[in-house]
Amino acid sequence: MDLLSWMAVGFIVIGFVVLAFITRNMENEVHQSSATQSIIWKIVGTAVWGIVSIFLIVYWLFPRFL
Template sequence: MDLLFWITIGFIITGFVILASMKKGMESKVAFIKANIEDEGNSSKAKSVIFWILSTVAWGIVSMSLVVWCFKNYF
């Protein structure tokens, strides 16, 4: 197999592991923000949740691009 294939598989698996490990923490941050709407300390937690969502979207886009690139090279 080619190096591109292994980079793609490694990137996707690593991303899933990181997302799964961070999911519970993000759920608790969202629950805290929803429970304390008027609290001034929510902005840092909200920023971290937004950054996590944007990172997840970026990971998904890069993963899809790598898969398309692999199919383009092998088929």
């Protein structure tokens, strides 16, 4: 495996771990009134992480299909 594939896999795995950690910590925060901003930032961060992950996978696989 080349460096780009290791970066893509590492980014995706680390993102899943961080997302699970944040979700577990947010379960305690949900009943507070200030949790709305945290939930919005979690959604934005997850969307950005997903877009970057898709871009990395496509960028890694694109030369292999040519």
